[in-house]
Amino acid sequence: MFRLILGQGLIMTGVGLAVGLVVAIAASRLLSGLVYGVATTDPATYVVVAMTLASTALIAAWIPARRAARVDPVVALRQD
16 A cells, blocks of 8 residues: 555656656746856756655655555445
């Protein structure tokens, strides 16, 4: 149960990061005039932002996964 819930959260995170990276690279030309002192295609910035979002999503998926793993499946099915 833990792996199922955590896996679903991380799959959604990976898809979101991939789409966001494509959009960010495409929009970098439009925003190049607003960014001061950093290249619009600075790889370090993309890596730091992606790792921050991934770690936040990991924590956000881990908490409900841990809670769901503690529940006995028979008890959860009986209540429905």
